Amino acid sequence: MSIRQSAKIALASLAFALVSTHAVAEPVINKPAPTFSGKAADGSTINLADLKGKTVVLEWTNHECPYVVKHYDSSSNIPALQKSAAEKGFVWLQVISSAPGKQGHVDGATAISLNEKRGATPTNTILDAEGTIGKLYNAQTSPHFFIINPEGTLVYKGGVDSIKSNKAEDIPKATPYVKDALEALAAGKKVPNQSTAPYGCSIKYAG
Numbered sequence: 001m002s003i004r005q006s007a008k009i010a011l012a013s014l015a016f017a018l019v020s021t022h023a024v025a026e027p028v029i030n031k032p033a034p035t036f037s038g039k040a041a042d043g044s045t046i047n048l049a050d051l052k053g054k055t056v057v058l059e060w061t062n063h064e065c066p067y068v069v070k071h072y073d074s075s076s077n078i079p080a081l082q083k084s085a086a087e088k089g090f091v092w093l094q095v096i097s098s099a100p101g102k103q104g105h106v107d108g109a110t111a112i113s114l115n116e117k118r119g120a121t122p123t124n125t126i127l128d129a130e131g132t133i134g135k136l137y138n139a140q141t142s143p144h145f146f147i148i149n150p151e152g153t154l155v156y157k158g159g160v161d162s163i164k165s166n167k168a169e170d171i172p173k174a175t176p177y178v179k180d181a182l183e184a185l186a187a188g189k190k191v192p193n194q195s196t197a198p199y200g201c202s203i204k205y206a207g
Helices: 003-023 066-071 077-087 108-118 132-136 168-173 177-186
Strands: 037-039 045-047 056-060 091-096 124-127 144-148 154-158
Touching (some): 037 124, 066 077, 066 168, 077 177, 091 108, 108 124, 154 177
Parallel strands (some): 056 091, 091 124
Antiparallel strands (some): 037 045, 144 154
16 A cells, blocks of 8 residues: 555544534534433433424433532522513423433432422423433533524533532522523523533433
8 A cells, every 4th residue: 555545544533523523513502403302201202303392401411410409409590480481482492311220310200309399390301221312412411501592503511600619608699691691582682691601510321
């Protein structure tokens, strides 16, 4: 094999690698949100495509994570956001991507029971034990949020707020990214701070 042929093969391999990387790249703000179908805690199947025409909030969660505890058990911050979203007619979907045997993994009945005990009222909870939806969205932490507008466009991705701590007393001092996004969408305005850094526990994917 000549040097020229070797160089061509190397360039072709590089191009393929770049295409492959792009294909699994994380969702892009102001572009169509990746579609998915997932099993819900109540036994139903949720298809994102069926929710077109509604604002959809995706919340990655893990009830054992201290950062999630901060926004649920210690403050009821996220349950309050869920209630506000419901009042606006928005769909709020928790997503649990913890693999079996790992922190935060639960079955449907347990997920429902946990929400009842915490006063949480998501529209439903998706059980993503294989991590398929989590990896599709490049979900990194619990919590991690993605908001999709009625046209199916991703308009927010990132953290619940701006202070990366597990202390409830920091919530009032933080910029409430998700709250601001929901209020902007309800008012027909552009979401401020559309892409922010998520914080929390790493998603407990399989492997």
